[in-house]
Amino acid sequence: MPSRRLVAALPAAALLAASLSPLHAATAADTQARAGEAAFRTLYKELVETDSSWPNGSCTVAAEQIATRLKAAGYADGDIAVVVDPAHPKEGNLTAVLRGSDAKLPALLLLAHIDVVAAKRADWTRDPFTLIEEGGYFYGRGTSDDKAMAASFADAMIRFKQEGYKPKRTIKMALTCGEETEKALNGVEYLLKNKPDAMAAGWALNEGGGGSLDENGKPVSHGVQAGEKVYQDFTFTATAPGGHSSRQEPHFNAIGWMAQALANVNAYDFPVNLTPAAKAYFGASAPLYPKLSQPMAAVGAGKATEADYAAISAANPSWNATLRTTCIPTLINGGHAPNAQPQSVTANVNCRIIPGEDVEAVRAKLAQVGGDEKVKVTLADPPQPKSSAPQLTPQIMAPIEALTKEMWPGVPVIPRLATGATDGRFTNAAGIPTYGVSGMFADPDGQGVHGLNERIRVKSLLDGRAFLYRLTKAYTQ
Incomplete structure (x- = not known):
């Protein structure tokens, strides 16, 4: 879908609701966004403790676990799919859809990968595939990259169905495998080729963005990735x-x-x-x-x-x-x-x-x-799919800025170009402008992502969960 069809114009009042609503309404929205924390923790724990690294782990098992939770929340079989290439039985993906009332509006795609970098128990202080809460942090492989977003998106989709939320714009979710290594089948590339309807969207939210903390844990900026080299x-x-x-x-x-x-x-x-x-x-x-x-x-x-x-x-x-x-x-x-x-x-x-x-x-x-x-x-290799950097339109940025202002007063929203790579390279090339944003603030040392003793602050995870829930609603109501 061409990027110029990015987003049908949204009413300014809807885009800026968080900043224009009375304080009590904003507080009520935040309370709703943080509801069900115990259930979220259970989902997150199960996902982190499911080894989905290549080649020993299984994304398919992780996808099936979340599919079971979506079905229990009320999703019909036709709205959930665990998609597995027969040649790669452990590299499955999950797609889900919550249909909107206006079929003319392009969908919003929630994109996260559920595979992780391999981790050797002997090298870690703690078991990398046991979720441990200690000193205000969650420890474990994938706690940050990228099961924090995957769990938050799955949790939001579950709660939307349980609450009876009727979005105007269709919400799609794709939790995919193969992002962390070229040795595995890339799930996003596979879905775009084999299940294009499950991925078709006006724009997507993905990893690659998020907040930065200083050495004292104070929020410094909230990054929005728009394009990658x-x-x-x-x-x-x-x-x-x-x-x-x-x-x-x-x-x-x-x-x-x-x-x-x-x-x-x-x-x-x-x-x-x-x-x-x-x-x-x-x-x-x-x-x-x-x-x-x-x-x-x-x-x-x-x-x-x-x-x-x-x-x-x-x-x-x-x-x-x-x-x-x-x-x-x-x-x-x-x-x-x-x-x-x-x-x-x-x-x-x-x-x-x-x-x-x-x-x-x-x-x-x-x-x-x-x-x-x-x-x-x-x-040396065939070129990657060619894409242009997505545009930073008011329709995209206004809800992010409004929620950031409410949740982290005084913290600037700073767009950025990623110098590394995410699965956004495939969705951008397919005409789905893809933005990295999470509301999850990270320590300056990188939090052990791809390395030893990966971690995320408990507060950062729960704040990001609430942010993504509210942002998804702001884009689709």
Whole structure:
């Protein structure tokens, strides 16, 4: 579905209800959003304690468990599906739908992955597949990434049915497998191809956003991901006749050619290419960084100079990656003997490409920058689906900003471009603008995501659950 059909115009009053309602109404809405905590904790515990890592765990078991809960809440069999590719029996996915009263409105898709990164018990302080509450945190693999959102979405869908909520806009949910490793079947890609009706939507909410806490646990900002850079590896190859190492022939040395080409690539800066999210990010972040407030504000206002961009890039590698496509050498292999000139050398250059840029144009630029026609540059893998960054429209942002203002007064909402990758790369490419937002605030140390002793603050999880429940209603009522 083209992104220009993103969202049918919503009444301003509905979009801003949280900020315009009387205090008692807002309090009542928050109370309702936090109801049923015991049932949520049970669902969350079951999901975390179900090993869904590849290859030992099973997403299918996790999907079936949630499907059982949805059915018990009143969903008909035709509105729930556990979708499993027969060739990947443990990599199942769950789809569900709560039908809206206005079939003309494009649906809202709630998207989360239920697979997790593998975890070895011997390396962890606690059993990674036992949910442990300790010191104000939940510990366990997937407590943060991404079973916090998956459980919150499933919980919201269950409560909507139990409450008799009649949305105007259809709500769809997809809890999928295969996000964490390319060795598994990617559930989002599979569903888009094989069950397109289950995924068709005007826009989607996904992981990738969320709040940031300072070292004292104070909320600093609430991030909204709008777009992500495209992952692409390129293979650099140089071949030569070789020969005895006693013969110094620099014009015939493949390692020498490759070394110079890679040095050129490593030193090259691609041109600045601002996405809407990147522009908004720097504008909103300017007050948070006094030493860089001027150049950041200039970027946000569309008036930045090359000096402004240079100052921002030099201050933080992540900011540099937000401004432009980046490519760096990551692997090299060459030579066959210590006393012989090399006959072949290969290297890998990893690029994170600004959404919308052409992969072939990046390849051609790398070959040009390498500066030696004897070094060939090819795609290491087929390109990822091409997509553009979704637009930050008032229809999307107003409810997020209103709820953030109510729940975390004074905390700014800051859009951002992800320099990594989520399943949003598939939905964006399919014409479903996808936004990362959760209302879950994370510690600055990363909370052990993909590492040891993964955790999430109990308060952050419960706040995020309430936020996502209310945001989904704001978009669909």
